[in-house]
Amino acid sequence: MTPTRKKRLAIVALLVLGVGAAAAVAFTALNDNMLYFVSPTDVHAAAAPEDKQIRLGGLVAAGSVQRDPDSLSVRFTVTDGRHDVPVSFEGILPDLFREGQGVIAHGRLNQDGHFHANEVLARHDENYMPPEVMKSLESAGHPPEASKQ
C-alpha cells in the first residue's frame, strides 16, 4: 500500500468508527427518551406502563373540567368514547384546551389508574387533531367530528 492509500484507509476507518459510535450513542439516547402513546382503552386494559413518562391522548370529556379556585390544580377526564381516564394537572393549560377537543398530556400513570400530567400539549390550529388521537378514536369507534372539515 502506498502512503496515501494508507492514510485514506486510516481516515475511512476513523470515520466509520466515529459514525458507529455516534449511532450507538444516538440509539441509546433514543430509547431512553421514547415516550409511548396510550389511549384510555390501553389504560383500561392495563396495557400502559405505570410510573413511566407516557403520552396520553384522547378527547377532553364534556363537563369534566374542574378547577380549584385557590390553586393552579385542574382535574379533567380524557376519553376515547369507550373508556375514561381521570387526569390531574398543576399549572396553566394551553389556549386551545377545550372540553370536547383533542388533547395530549405528558405524565405518569399511578396504580389506581389516575394520570398525573406534567405537561398538556398545545396546538397551533383549532382544526388540528394529533394523528395518534385520531387513530385511537377511530379504533374505539368514535371518529371525531372536528377533524372532518
Added chain:
Amino acid sequence: MSAELGQISLILALVLAALLSVLPLVGAQRGNEALMKLAPSLAIGQFVFLAGAFAALAVAFLRHDFTVSYVAMHSNLLLPWYYRLSAVWGSHEGSLLLWMLLLGGWMLAVAAFSRSVPRPFTARVLSVMGMISVGFLLFILFTSNPFERILPGPIDGRDLNPLLQDVGMIFHPPLLYMGYVGFAVAFAFAIAGLIGGKVERNWVRWSRPWTLAAWSFLTFGIALGSWWAYYELGWGGWWFWDPVENASFIPWLIGTALIHSQAVTEKRGAFPAWTVLLSIAAFSMSLLGTFLVRSGVLTSVHAFANDPERGLFILVFMGIVTGGALTLYALRAPRIMTGEGFDWVSRESALLLNNVFFTVSAAMVLLGTLYPLIIDFMGWGQISVGPPYFGAMFILLMTPVVLLVPLGPLTRWKRDGFMRVVRPLATAAIVSIVAALLVCAWLESWSLRAVTGWIGGFWLIGGAATFGLRTARASRSGLARHQWGMVLAHAGAGVFLIGAAMVEAHTFERDVRIAPGETVEAAGYRFTLHEVVEVKGPNWRADEARFSIHRGDREITRMAPQKRHYHRGGQTMTQVALKPGVFRDLYVAMGEELGESGAWSIRVHIKPFVRWIWGGAVLIGLGGLIAASDRRYRGKRKARESAPAAAEATA
C-alpha cells in the same frame, strides 16, 4: 375576477416553466445558442406570471373577496389590512404560492447575475430550476389551488389563526422559504455541473454566493421563528425540538456543512463529489421539511390541518428529485476529478471535521424526527422522541465543534504544524477562561452549563478576533469580505452559545395564582397585580392584567399581558407582556381566571441573556450575507483557472 386572473397566471407560469425545463437544456447539450438564450427570458416571464398570481391573491384578500374559498377561510371583514396581506401566506395554499414566487425570484436573480458564468452552464441551471418549478406548480394547481371559488360566497369569512396575527409571522415564512428555496439554486448548480460532465472548481465558485445567501436567509428565518415562538406561544421556550422546527434545522445543518465543503472544493479541489452530494442533500432535506410540515404525519405543535394526498404528492416529488439527482450523481461521479492530497494537520482536515460533525448532527436530528414514523410503520406502537434526546446528542456533537472552530481558519491549506496553529490562540484561550470566570463570579452563576457556556462563547469570539487581527496585520488591504463574514459568523456562534447556556441554566420560571393587590416575588423582582380590565382591539376583546414591577424600592416598569378573545372563530389567545433587556427579559403571561374571586393564574419568567440567542443568530446570518457579497465571487476573475470562463462569458 382577480382570482381567475391569478389562476390563468399560474397556468401560464407552468407553461413557461415547462418550456424552460426543456429548451435551454437541449440547447446547452447541442450547442444551440438561440435555445440557450431563451433561458433568462423564460425565467423572467415565469416570475412575472408568478408575481401576477401572487398579486391576484393579495387583491382578493384586500378586497374581501369571500367567494375565493381560501380568503373566506383565512380572513374576515374585521381583520386589519396588514394581516390580510400576510394571510396570503398564512396557510397551506398561499404559503406554497409564496414558496413558488420565491423560487421564481431566485431564478430571476440567477438569470440577472450570472454574466460571468458561461452561457451553457446558466442555461442548464435555469432548466433544472424550471423542472423544480413544474413540480411545484403542478402541486399547487392540482392539490392546493388557492384560487378555488365557493359560490355563493359567505358574507363574512372565518378568521386567520390568531397565532399568525402577529408581526413575526409576517416575516418568518418569507425568510424561511427564501432559505429553503435558495438551496434549490445550489442544487441546480450541482446538477448542471453533473449534466455538463465536468464538475470542476468553477461551478463551486459560481455556486458559493448563492449557497451562502440561501443559508443566511434560512438562519434569519429560523431565528425569527424561534423569537416568535418565544413570545407568541406563551410558554417562554425558544426551541422545542419539535418536528417542524427540526424540518428547518436539518437543511440548516446540511447547509452549514455545504458552505464549508464548498470552500475546500473551490480553493483546493478536494472533496468535489462530497460537495455535490451535500448540494443535493440540502435541497432534498428542504423538500423533506416541506413534506413533514404539509403532510401532518407527525404530531407537532406546528402541525396544521392537513391532507394526506398532498403529503403523498410531495413525497413522490421528493423521490423523483432526489432519486434522479442521485442517479445522475452515480453515473457521473466517477468522472469527477479529485483534488490534491493533504496532511493530517491542514485546513482541509479541519473543514472535513466540520463536515463530519455537521452531517452527523443532521443525521441525528433526522433520526430523532423520523423515528416515530419508522416505529409506527413497523407496527411497534406509537411513540414520540423527547427533547432530551436532541439536547443531549446535540451538546455531545457540538462540543468538539466549539473547541475546533477557532483552529480552522488559522490552519494553512495542505500542510501545517499543530503547534503553529495552536500558539497564536494561547492568548484567546487564557483570556476566555479568565473572562468567563470573572463574568460568572459577577453574575453569581456557577452552574456547569453557565460556566462552560461562557468559556465556549468567549473562546469562539476570541478565536474569531485572533484570526481577524492576524489576517489584518498580515495583509495590507485588511480583511476581505469573505473573511469579515467568517469572523462575524464564528463570533455570532459564540454569542449564541452564551445566550443558550444562560437561558438553559438560569431561567427562573413560576406559575402562580394571583389576585389584584397581590405581589409575586421572582428572582429579586416583585410583580404586583393592580387590576384586570377589559380592552378592545380591531377584531378582538381582551382581559388585560396591569402589573407594576419593582426591584428593591424602585419601580422598573409596568407590564400588561392580555388574554385575547377573537370575535370570529371564537379563539382565545395569550398575549405575553415582555420587558426585553440585554442581560435579561421579564416575561409575564396570563393563564386563566380562577373561579369568581378575580384571581388569575399567571406565568412569570426571568430569562437571562435570552436576546443573545437571536443576536448571535443574526450575526451568523449577517456573516453569511457579507461573505456572499465578496467581490471574488462576482464579475471577471483575474485568477488563472477562471480565465476561460470569463472569455466564454464575454464572447
